[in-house]
Amino acid sequence: MFIRKTKRVTTSKIVKWIALALIILLFGAFFTEVAVNLAIKPIIKENPESSFWNSLARLLYYLEYPHKAEKDNVVIDNDYVINAVKPTYEFLKNRYDCGDFQTPLLTRLVYKYEGTLREVSPEGYGLIKRALLDFKYWMSEPGEDSMCFWSENHQILFAVAEYLVGKKWPDEIFTNDGASGREHMRRGESRINSWMEHRFYYGFSEYNSANYMQFNLGAMANFIEFGDNPVMVERMKMIMDLAVYEIASNMFKYTFMAPTGRAYAGNLAGASGDRIRKFTDYIWKLNDDWIDGNDSHHRMFLNFVSMCEARDKNGNKIYEIPEVLLDIGNDGDYRIIKSSSGLDTSELEEKGYVGQSDDQIMMQFGMEAFTNPEVISNTINYLANNGMLSNSFLKDFRYFNLTLIKKTGLGRFISEKLNPMPNGIALQRSNIYTYSTPYYQLANNQDYHPGSYGASQVLNYANFTENAVAFTAHPAREKYNATPGYWAGFGRAPSSAQYENINLIMYKLPERSGFLELYDVPRFTHTYLPEAFFDEVIIEGNYAFARVGDAYLALIGKNKLEYREFNEDSAKALKNKALLEHPGKRFDLIQHGREQFWIYELGDASKETFGEFKARIKSNKVSYDGDNLIYESAGKVLHKKYASDFTVNGNTQALKYKRFDCDYSITEREAHIIEFRFNGKQLILDWVNAKRTII
Numbered sequence: 001m002f003i004r005k006t007k008r009v010t011t012s013k014i015v016k017w018i019a020l021a022l023i024i025l026l027f028g029a030f031f032t033e034v035a036v037n038l039a040i041k042p043i044i045k046e047n048p049e050s051s052f053w054n055s056l057a058r059l060l061y062y063l064e065y066p067h068k069a070e071k072d073n074v075v076i077d078n079d080y081v082i083n084a085v086k087p088t089y090e091f092l093k094n095r096y097d098c099g100d101f102q103t104p105l106l107t108r109l110v111y112k113y114e115g116t117l118r119e120v121s122p123e124g125y126g127l128i129k130r131a132l133l134d135f136k137y138w139m140s141e142p143g144e145d146s147m148c149f150w151s152e153n154h155q156i157l158f159a160v161a162e163y164l165v166g167k168k169w170p171d172e173i174f175t176n177d178g179a180s181g182r183e184h185m186r187r188g189e190s191r192i193n194s195w196m197e198h199r200f201y202y203g204f205s206e207y208n209s210a211n212y213m214q215f216n217l218g219a220m221a222n223f224i225e226f227g228d229n230p231v232m233v234e235r236m237k238m239i240m241d242l243a244v245y246e247i248a249s250n251m252f253k254y255t256f257m258a259p260t261g262r263a264y265a266g267n268l269a270g271a272s273g274d275r276i277r278k279f280t281d282y283i284w285k286l287n288d289d290w291i292d293g294n295d296s297h298h299r300m301f302l303n304f305v306s307m308c309e310a311r312d313k314n315g316n317k318i319y320e321i322p323e324v325l326l327d328i329g330n331d332g333d334y335r336i337i338k339s340s341s342g343l344d345t346s347e348l349e350e351k352g353y354v355g356q357s358d359d360q361i362m363m364q365f366g367m368e369a370f371t372n373p374e375v376i377s378n379t380i381n382y383l384a385n386n387g388m389l390s391n392s393f394l395k396d397f398r399y400f401n402l403t404l405i406k407k408t409g410l411g412r413f414i415s416e417k418l419n420p421m422p423n424g425i426a427l428q429r430s431n432i433y434t435y436s437t438p439y440y441q442l443a444n445n446q447d448y449h450p451g452s453y454g455a456s457q458v459l460n461y462a463n464f465t466e467n468a469v470a471f472t473a474h475p476a477r478e479k480y481n482a483t484p485g486y487w488a489g490f491g492r493a494p495s496s497a498q499y500e501n502i503n504l505i506m507y508k509l510p511e512r513s514g515f516l517e518l519y520d521v522p523r524f525t526h527t528y529l530p531e532a533f534f535d536e537v538i539i540e541g542n543y544a545f546a547r548v549g550d551a552y553l554a555l556i557g558k559n560k561l562e563y564r565e566f567n568e569d570s571a572k573a574l575k576n577k578a579l580l581e582h583p584g585k586r587f588d589l590i591q592h593g594r595e596q597f598w599i600y601e602l603g604d605a606s607k608e609t610f611g612e613f614k615a616r617i618k619s620n621k622v623s624y625d626g627d628n629l630i631y632e633s634a635g636k637v638l639h640k641k642y643a644s645d646f647t648v649n650g651n652t653q654a655l656k657y658k659r660f661d662c663d664y665s666i667t668e669r670e671a672h673i674i675e676f677r678f679n680g681k682q683l684i685l686d687w688v689n690a691k692r693t694i695i
Helices: 011-038 050-064 066-071 078-093 099-112 114-120 122-134 152-168 181-202 213-226 230-250 277-283 298-309 323-330 358-366 376-385 395-400 403-408 410-418 421-425 568-574 610-619
Strands: 335-341 430-436 441-445 460-463 469-473 495-499 502-508 524-528 536-540 543-548 551-557 561-563 588-592 595-604 622-624 628-633 636-641 646-648 673-678 681-686 691-694
Touching: 011 395, 050 066, 050 078, 050 099, 050 298, 078 099, 078 114, 078 122, 099 114, 099 122, 099 152, 099 213, 099 298, 114 122, 122 152, 152 181, 152 213, 152 358, 181 230, 181 358, 213 230, 213 298, 230 277, 230 323, 230 335, 230 430, 230 673, 230 681, 230 691, 277 298, 277 323, 323 673, 323 681, 358 376, 376 395, 376 403, 376 410, 403 410, 430 495, 441 495, 460 595, 469 595, 495 636, 495 646, 502 628, 502 636, 524 595, 536 561, 543 610, 551 610, 588 595, 595 628
Parallel strands: none
Antiparallel strands: 335 430, 430 441, 441 460, 460 469, 469 524, 495 502, 502 595, 524 588, 536 543, 543 551, 551 595, 561 588, 622 628, 628 636, 636 646, 673 681, 681 691
């Protein structure tokens, strides 16, 4: 009798086989995800020449000021309208980035000059209508493109345009998503409400941005004039007031150069970079230069002026700038002005701003916060869910759109431990201290994330005249027009603090580049100090002195200070024509060394002569050990510890501020009521009750 023996399969072997199969499946799924993401092709669209942008603005300009058309021998006929509108129609049709910059002009044309356009050029009017009905207004709509929807100014441009176009044609179907105008009006209204609430309670994330404030003003102006929700319109007037206050309290002698979250190389070097100078000229009635203009920024200004001049059915101005804000802008007395704007990324979860809703993503993306630990998973999910991984600005997130990263917290771990360079793109909370006098203005963003990267922020300014300005930074790389680059943004933020006319700035530069910092880290810092615009500039070892009129500047470095010779490419990047007219005059003051400091002290002729100022500064005691900078001057002892406390005569100074803390307003962060008082005049903004009181 034969007994057949069978191989017994044990439970442990079954478990091993199952585990092996799961591992194979997991690896297969992982590599399938990788392959799918790599197959996503970024949409690269090179914007056409932007010279045509002015043509649409000129159309509105001539309709607003017919006597200018007559003077310039311009006839608004069918050909003129079509030639002005068609390039913009093609631009929006092709979904080139910044198409939303044209929407304030298009919507104003159809709201204010619809009858004229229909009569003069039915075809031109039809192109405007088609451009607006075919456009894509938000990230969640169908279609892939490389438009930027998310930054603060883009958010309000898209939202106001969507609201007004939907209101104008409520029963028309928008071709991109098949929704009615009425539905688009509702969507736009929702996002406008979120945007306004964020600005009221936290301020502008793109704070003090001469480049981008104008776009906010243009969009807000259209909503104030053409919106039909009285509560929302009143609240938008409040946000307009806050924008005007930001300009009024930060400009010096009507030039707007202040520590900012969004700047480019061409926005830095004094009046040439003040992109809202026409607004200040108009608001404070400085001259009539604002009337004319043929630059690309004039188009936003036209919307603002038109709104300010518009009147309701009772003959009252639709919006009038409160007198108290005008007086603040005219104030030339000694002032300490402290303010705080925005949120740190560490605050987003606590405030409920990490999630996929429009309100949440508008706050997060409005800060340009994408890779920071608190939000990286949220970013990847939103981009994947809305088909945005092919957007050329965001294409690198394709590599992180993996379940392993999104579900395990690995993305947050990588961001925390490796601190990739894009973390510095985030526009985090600013705490700005400004000391303004009749002679000069000194301002600093206090201890802004020492050692961090910076994409477009400028952290300090000394203002004397419209062109005599100074600021200090660690360049990100030797590329003049890049952002971050040689002038705009920075490689590493300093630990810095200001008290009245003195600013202490300490740098610790790394030995090597950081994670995803794809260029060498310069081993020097520099100060923009243009010889051409100061009456005297003297360099003596680690001291620099400058005078313009009766105002003085002293700079003290740890190491020797030396000018780079005039560089035409560098000067061109700053887009200051006056700088280019002085090719023998230097402007780029360098200090080498990994650990170093800069001390700013400003003075004026009401207290001492320039010679006495120089002698006194050179006799002041300076102590520095790499972590502590101590400076004694005029009976004050200032002590800054790197990334830590700042004391004056032993008294610890706050480096984080209320929303507003100065003679004009004392307002807590997230306050429901903001009040401005000056010269016996008042402005009270009550958000909850949508009540704006001017006294």
